[in-house]
Amino acid sequence: MNFWWFLLLSIIKIAVVLVILLTAVAYTVLLERKVVGRIQNRWGPSRVGPFGLLQPLADGLKLFLKEDLLPTAVYKPLYILAPVIALACALTSIAVVPFGADIKFKGVDLFQIANVNIGLLVILAVTSVGVYGIALSGWSSNNKYSLLGALRSSAQLVSYELALGLSLVGVVLRAGSLNLRTIVDVQATHGALSWNIFGGFQIVAFFVYLTAAYAETNRTPFDLPEAESELTAGYHTEYSSMKFAMFFMSEYANMITVSCVATLLFLGGWSSPFGHLFPSFGPVIDAILPVFWFVAKVFFFLFVYIWVRGTLPRFRYDQLMGFGWKVLLPVAIANIVVTSLWLGFTRPL
Amino acid sequence: MHLVLFFIFGGFCVAGALNLLLQRHPINSALSLIVVMTSLAVLYLLLGAEFLAAVQVIVYSGAIMVLFTFVIMLLNAQREERTHGSRAAYILGFPGAAALFALLTFIFISNGKSLGFAVLGPDMVSTSQLSSVLFRDLLLPFEVTSVLILIAILGAVALARHHEPHKDESKTQGKER
Numbered sequence: 001m002n003f004w005w006f007l008l009l010s011i012i013k014i015a016v017v018l019v020i021l022l023t024a025v026a027y028t029v030l031l032e033r034k035v036v037g038r039i040q041n042r043w044g045p046s047r048v049g050p051f052g053l054l055q056p057l058a059d060g061l062k063l064f065l066k067e068d069l070l071p072t073a074v075y076k077p078l079y080i081l082a083p084v085i086a087l088a089c090a091l092t093s094i095a096v097v098p099f100g101a102d103i104k105f106k107g108v109d110l111f112q113i114a115n116v117n118i119g120l121l122v123i124l125a126v127t128s129v130g131v132y133g134i135a136l137s138g139w140s141s142n143n144k145y146s147l148l149g150a151l152r153s154s155a156q157l158v159s160y161e162l163a164l165g166l167s168l169v170g171v172v173l174r175a176g177s178l179n180l181r182t183i184v185d186v187q188a189t190h191g192a193l194s195w196n197i198f199g200g201f202q203i204v205a206f207f208v209y210l211t212a213a214y215a216e217t218n219r220t221p222f223d224l225p226e227a228e229s230e231l232t233a234g235y236h237t238e239y240s241s242m243k244f245a246m247f248f249m250s251e252y253a254n255m256i257t258v259s260c261v262a263t264l265l266f267l268g269g270w271s272s273p274f275g276h277l278f279p280s281f282g283p284v285i286d287a288i289l290p291v292f293w294f295v296a297k298v299f300f301f302l303f304v305y306i307w308v309r310g311t312l313p314r315f316r317y318d319q320l321m322g323f324g325w326k327v328l329l330p331v332a333i334a335n336i337v338v339t340s341l342w343l344g345f346t347r348p349l
Numbered sequence: 350m351h352l353v354l355f356f357i358f359g360g361f362c363v364a365g366a367l368n369l370l371l372q373r374h375p376i377n378s379a380l381s382l383i384v385v386m387t388s389l390a391v392l393y394l395l396l397g398a399e400f401l402a403a404v405q406v407i408v409y410s411g412a413i414m415v416l417f418t419f420v421i422m423l424l425n426a427q428r429e430e431r432t433h434g435s436r437a438a439y440i441l442g443f444p445g446a447a448a449l450f451a452l453l454t455f456i457f458i459s460n461g462k463s464l465g466f467a468v469l470g471p472d473m474v475s476t477s478q479l480s481s482v483l484f485r486d487l488l489l490p491f492e493v494t495s496v497l498i499l500i501a502i503l504g505a506v507a508l509a510r511h512h513e514p515h516k517d518e519s520k521t522q523g524k525e526r
Contacts (some may be wrong), residue, residue, distance in 0.1 A: 078376070117473065121403035128411025132383070135415065139376065139422045147422060154419045158412060165407075178400075178476055 002106065009108040014095075017113060021094055025252040026056035032306045039310035060245070068241040071141070078140035083239065083246035086133025090253035093126040097260045098181050100270050100291040111270075111291065112181070119180040120172065123261060124165060127216065131157045133250065134218075134225065134235050141238040149234030152317065153225035156215055159324040160222075164212035166332035170205040170339040171196050171265045184269035191275025195268040202339070206266045208332045210304075213258040215324065217251065219305060221312040224320060259301035263294060270294040351469040355395050362388040373428045379417045386410045396467045400476045 030045065030052065037044025045052035070076070096119040100111030109115050116122055131154055138150020174196060175183040187195050196202040215222035226234030236247045263269055270290035272278075280286055315323070365384035372378045386409040394402040457464070483491050 078380075116399075117475065118399050118403050121400070121407065125403050125406035125411065128407050128415075129387075131411070131415050132380075132418070135418055135422065136376075136380075139418075151419065151422060154415050154422075158415055158419075161412065176477075 005106045006108055009106065010113065013108075013110075013113050017094060018091065021091065021253060021256065022249070024256055025249050026060065028252050028255065028302055029059070029248075030056050031302065032309070035303070035306045036310045039307075063241060063245040066241040068243065069238075071143075071238050073142040074238065075140040075142065078136045079238075080243075082133050082137035082140060083243045083250075084133075085136065086130060086250040087246045087253070089126050089130030089133065090250035090257065093123045093257045094253070094260070096122050096180060097257070097264065098184065098269065099294050101287065102181060103287050110287075115181060116179070118178045120168060120178045120183070120261075120265075123257065124161075124168075127254070127257070128157075128161060130250070130254070133247070137239065137247070138235040141235075143238050145231045145233070145237045146235050149225040149227075149231050149237070153218060153235060156218075156222065156224060156320065156324075159321060160212045160215040160328070163208055163324060163328035163332045164216060166329070166336060167205045167208035167212060168265060169332075169336045170202050171200070173336070173339050173343055174200050174202070180264050180269075184264055184271060187268040188271035189275070191271070191277065192268070192273040193275070195266065195271075195273075197266040201342070202266060202335075204331060204335045205339075206262075208328055208335065209262060209266070212324075212328060213262065214305070214308065215320070217254045217258055219251075219255065220309040221315050222320060223314060224317055227314060255302065255305055256298065259298045259305070260294075262301050263297040267297045269297075351395055351471070355392065355469055358388040358391040358395070362392070373431070375421045376418065379414060379421055382417070383410050383414045386414065395469050397470065397473050398479075399473050400479050 033055070034044040034052070045055040048054040048058045070079075095113040096116050098109075098112040098115070103110045134153045134157075135150045138146040138148075138153070141147070171183060172178060175186040177183060187200070190199065193199045197206045214220075218225050225231075226236070231237070236244055239247060270293050272289065272293055281289070362385050365381045365388065369378045369381035369385065372381060387406060390402040390405040390410070393399075393405060
């Protein structure tokens with residue numbers, strides 16, 4: 001593997017993935033506004049461009065041109081650092097996600113920025129550092145609503161991270177690896193039948209993961225940190241212009257990452273639901289088709305995110321904590337015990 | 350490459366530790382500690398311990414330090430007030446620390462070979478190798494440590510529990526009925 005080829009291709013990959021991710025973030029916002037609009041029996045954005053398709057562009061332009069307010073009472077270094085941490089962590093974790101089959105060009109993986117042995121742990125680590133963005137923004141704003149939002153958010157994230165991490169153990173046990181490619185390869189043998197959610201009997205873990213992930217990304221029904229009716233806007237009350245936009249982008253980028261992880265761990269990643277039923281279509285289509293499946297599955301998860309938002313009301317705070325500790329955590333632990341017993345009895349050591 | 354990264358993150362680590370001591374606001378100190386923890390994770394990674402590095406970030410930078418900042422925010426801790434420090438610290442502390450440092454340096458330099466060493470390099474210890482060491486060769490110490498942690502958790506719960514008099518309990522129960 002030539003070093004310069006590696007460097008060049010890596011930079012191109014990073015640029016392409018970032019552009020696609022940020023575009024996806026913008027259009028997820030539009031999708032959310034459209035779908036929630038339809039759920040609430042109205043049209044959603046429809047004026048800017050055909051079907052409102054240019055709305056994200058207009059929104060971005062508006063946020064970019066707004067005045068960047070800096071309230072007098074804020075603690076300036078952390079107030080500026082907080083949105084940077086949030087966005088940086090949200091964008092970093094996508095680096096280990098494989099988008100398609102293992103195809104090498106000059107020894108460099110084409111559909112993954114970095115193939116790491118402990119990819120799953122890297123995603124967990126980066127998202128766990130992302131909490132500081134929210135926590136510090138709330139504290140440094142010097143505003144009681146922000147502070148309450150930040151406190152809620154850190155308590156919520158610490159509580160649900162346990163259930164989230166434990167729900168993934170079943171999948172890791174089945175694959176015997178923390179490498180995301182290996183985890184997908186294990187599920188790719190018999191199409192949809194061997195996906196972890198069906199053939200791996202990880203459906204309980206799947207729902208625990210999904211619930212905990214909704215809480216991790218501060219989405220309804222767990223959006224207590226920014227509950228409008230109680231906290232104005234929660235942790236980003238004092239933020240305006242691009243700093244606010246950075247929080248907004250990080251929230252949606254986190255949603256996309258969570259959807260990617262759910263796809264990789266439970267729905268077989270880029271593997272086709274039909275397995276090897278169809279013959280090969282030639283090298284180019286064989287390279288692009290997995291990416292199509294991956295994107296379709298991620299889109300499905302994003303749609304579910306929005307669907308849940310349009311359907312469920314917000315939890316009360318004590319309900320949220322009780323649910324996390326008394327329901328999700330025991331269920332996740334029980335899933336680990338059952339999965340290990342099953343694997344221990346069915347597989348020779 | 351590895352050596353350069355080692356010096357960069359070692360520098361971060363020392364700078365973070367110094368900043369932790371010098372900052373007067375608790376939240377800045379907590380943030381410096383996060384920098385120290387994360388640079389330590391990178392140092393582990395350079396030594397080939399990838400699992401340890403990830404867990405270091407998840408547990409220390411992610412969970413424990415979030416609790417630190419959480420408590421600081423909850424108590425709304427203000428800037429600490431500087432005192433001149435006790436005289437004992439000046440008379441005994443500085444020479445003591447210097448002597449300890451000199452002693453450790455002497456031991457490390459003179460007995461370096463017998464202490465064993467790790468090499469900076471691209472060789473990674475895989476998670477399965479690590480787990481076979483933990484759960485096969487060192488099973489007993491591992492289990493004993495987990496029992497120790499369990500005892501610590503139980504102790505913390507016992508200390509934090511409210512000891513309410515029995516009368517109040519019966520009263521509230523009566524109300525519920």
